[in-house]
Amino acid sequence: MVSAFADTEGPETSRKLPPLTEGPFRKRLFYVALIATFGGLLFGYDTGVINGALAPMTRELGLTAFTEGVVTSSLLFGAAVGAMILGRVSDKWGRRKTIILLAVAFFVGALVCVFTPNFEIMVLGRVILGLAVGGASTVVPVYLAELAPFEIRGSLAGRNELMIVVGQLAAFVINAIIGNIWGQHEGVWRYMLAIAAIPAICLFFGMLRVPESPRWLVDQGRIEEAREVLKTVRPLDRANAEIAEVQELVEEEKEAEKSTISFKEILSNKWFVRILIVGIGLGVAQQLTGINSIMYYGQVVLVEAGFSENAALIANIAPGVIAVVGAFIALWMMDRVNRRTTLITGYTLTTISHVLIGIASFAFPVGDPLRPYVILTLVVIFVGSMQTFLNVATWVMLSELFPLAMRGAAIGISVFFLWITNAFLGLFFPSLMELVGLTGTFFLFAGVGVIALIFIYAMVPETRGRTLEEIDEDVTSGVIFDKNVRKGKVKNN
DSSP states (O other): OOOSSOOSSOHHHHTTOOOOOOSHHHHHHHHHHHHHTHHHHHHHHHHHTHHHHHHHHHHHHTOOHHHHHHHHHHHHHHHHHHHHHHHHHHHHHOHHHHHHHHHHHHHHHHHHHHTOOSHHHHHHHHHHHHHHHHHHHHHHHHHHHHHSOGGGHHHHHHHHHHHHHHHHHHHHHHHHHHHHHHTTSTTHHHHHHHTTHHHHHHHHHHHTTSOOOHHHHHHTTOHHHHHHHHHHHSOHHHHHHHHHHHHHHHHHHHHTTOTTOOHHHHHTOHHHHHHHHHHHHHHHHHHTTTHHHHHHHHHHHHHHHTOOHHHHHHHTHHHHHHHHHHHHHHHHHHTTSOHHHHHHHHHHHHHHHHHHHHHHHHHSOTTOTTHHHHHHHHHHHHHHHHIIIIIHHHHHHHHHSSOGGGHHHHHHHHHHHHHHHHHHHHHHHHHHHHHHHHHHHHHHHHHHHHHHHHHHHHHOOOOTTOOHHHHHHHHHHTGGGSHHHHTTSSOOO
16 A cells, blocks of 8 residues: 655655755745736636626627537637647746736736627637636746745645635636626626736736746756745755755756757657656546536536526535635645545545436436535535545646656646646537436546546656655656656655
């Protein structure tokens, strides 16, 4: 059995890095993380707001079932492109400048959607928002992981996922308030969409006051700048030791001509290809749980379960609340429980939830007064399991799996596939519900969950308790794929 908790002695102790002591640097580190995760907040709000805005938008813009799917999925297809492109952009421009660019895109996209006169312009605005969402999903976790000390990297990088679900919950609550108070007003959905401009402004001005990623600066040869950044978020002796460690690794990579390698070079290295497959698999499996079908079409699912439209708008807050609670639990677990243990537990629970939702939909026919409440309860359990064990863990692992030389490109590719899967699910979920019903849809999700469990057990390596530099070395050499090392039973020194 793989122990759920890592030994206190691990590869990090062999590095002899000075301990991470208390001090004012921690406040500075958490302030920087708070600012950067406004990108996650926008990610969550812009993906969640459509849940309540779609019905009044449909009536005003004259959308059909197909164009509803297009409006919903256009952001997701844009996110796939943004994840692919902006990961590479951040390798060239830097993480900080790229996030500032994303803030501008979030603001512009929100304005285009708010003032749209028709379906076509709405799709354009949603694509702009999608580019920003995809970029944020790629760049913000990398920025946080590269800035964080390895001892708290999981919980710090995981804060972005917490902010995503906070953004989604904020969207659900704001939708419910606006929809129930001003629901009869024309253009009520425009008010829902306009709220997103506020955190976009906060992200823009906040990022002007925070530093660049020290690991990216070292990779660019700007050693003293990196040292000065680390001095603000580490004790002095720790900052110097980390700079020496990162500089040594970067110099080794440059000597081997591996600094910021091309996609062709990634494909020529079997270990890089294997870790890229792991990253893609993690992203695709997360989306095929169907979690975002609940986040985008939760109102549709709950109406199908038996709630009225307004009641579904309010009931939809419950999955949002449990998602935030689960995210807090997940952050606590990230630095205490092995990643593989977390993922295997999560896919087991979500698969069981899918089966129970399918059975309940069949056992409690339409018209049964218990049907809506039983299905809502099971949906809440599913979302809670997903958020506690899978969402945070997936994004944290994507931020730490890849060697520095391919990190921006590899996370971009992985998140591209994640978003493409998300987009097609968003586009065709209404059709799937119509074709096979609630029962058949969730049984399909359960089947995918079984495949995901097999993939996690066979392919995904353990990363908790390792510095990014150690993961880098072990992936490059292939050691991390050794059976015992991969499962966290032994640690390579």
